[in-house]
Amino acid sequence: MKLKCIAIDDEPLALRLIARYVHQFPELQLVQTFEDAVSGGEYLKNSPVDLLFLDINMPDISGIQLARSLETRPMIIFTTAYKKFAFEGFELEALDYLLKPIDAKRFAKAVEKAIEYFRYKNAAPEKQETSLYVYSEYRMIKIxxxxxxxxxxxxxxxxxxxxxxxxxxxxxxxxxxxxxxxxxxxxxxxxxxxxxxxxxxxxxxxxxxxxxxxxxxxxxxxxxxxxxxxxx
CATH class of the missing domain: 2.40.50.1020 (LytTr DNA-binding domain)
Known part of the structure; x- marks a missing residue:
């Protein structure tokens, strides 16, 4: 089963980079990209996804504001050039927090975490007893x-x-x-x-x-x- 994902970022180059990285993972399906948070938010109201790559610092509304407004929140990997937003990401239980320019290996690590957590959430109850997921150091970790x-x-x-x-x-x-x-x-x-x-x-x-x-x-x-x- 593929994880449906979208990316929201006001920088076209960043969106293209994320799309290129996503296509390297057969477990992911990038269904749409958006250059503004408003359009992305409207899409999410009617089309739920499993994973959201979300820029924080955008001109209309911030990624933090968008995430807080979502009634049904998917797994979120924040992307930003600013470390100062890490605590807000933690409060929203973001899966991970990637700093720009996004490194391919660091991106892969975040995606692997998302895939693993998705399988954990959707596994049979008896298969969920080998690990525990908690939020620490501004991201989700597996114990x-x-x-x-x-x-x-x-x-x-x-x-x-x-x-x-x-x-x-x-x-x-x-x-x-x-x-x-x-x-x-x-x-x-x-x-x-x-x-x-x-x-x-x-x-x-x-x-x-x-x-x-x-x-x-x-x-x-x-x-x-x-x-x-x-x-x-």
Missing amino acids: NLDDIEYIESMEDYIKIHQQNAKTILTLMPLKKVLEKLPADKFQRVHRSFIVAVDKIRSIHNRKIQLAGAELPVSETYMDFVRKWMKFK
């Missing part, structure tokens, strides 16, 4: 569930601690990320912590020992501790 050791709440943010990769900080409540995780592999053990069950080395005196940390267990979640110890 392998097997790499997660535990997740820590930081008020409105969470820290995803991994054994074989760097810690990821993302804007998301602990309750929401728990809903995205398979219940047989991850358990909440405290109001501030979720633990990967298979990473637990031992539990003693309401303390969970992991390879890289020690987590407290609150009274609310002692049932999990008793079940874990029963089967060990």
Whole structure:
């Protein structure tokens, strides 16, 4: 199945470059290009697409304004010459953020991410339990569930601690990320912590020992501790 995509950019040269890059991917189908956000927005009202390449700094309305106005928002890869718009892109959960002049390898990386995320969203439920997608560092990133050791709440943010990769900080409540995780592999053990069950080395005196940390267990979640110890 091809991903339908459009590109909106007020620079004709940029549009031609994006079109050339897109045609290198058999998974993508570029159905239309637009040199102004108004025309592109009108098209999107009646013709939903899977992926939108969207310039931010345009003379009529900005790409940010257009993205915010869309009732049904496709995956978005922002293209711009200005780094200062990165936070706005993050707020809109942009898939990626490409700086002009757009490098072919960097473009390919963003598109591969879009293809992978599209497959993830449309996969059967049992196939969605190997990875987690979150927004961090102004773009969407993929985290392998097997790499997660535990997740820590930081008020409105969470820290995803991994054994074989760097810690990821993302804007998301602990309750929401728990809903995205398979219940047989991850358990909440405290109001501030979720633990990967298979990473637990031992539990003693309401303390969970992991390879890289020690987590407290609150009274609310002692049932999990008793079940874990029963089967060990």
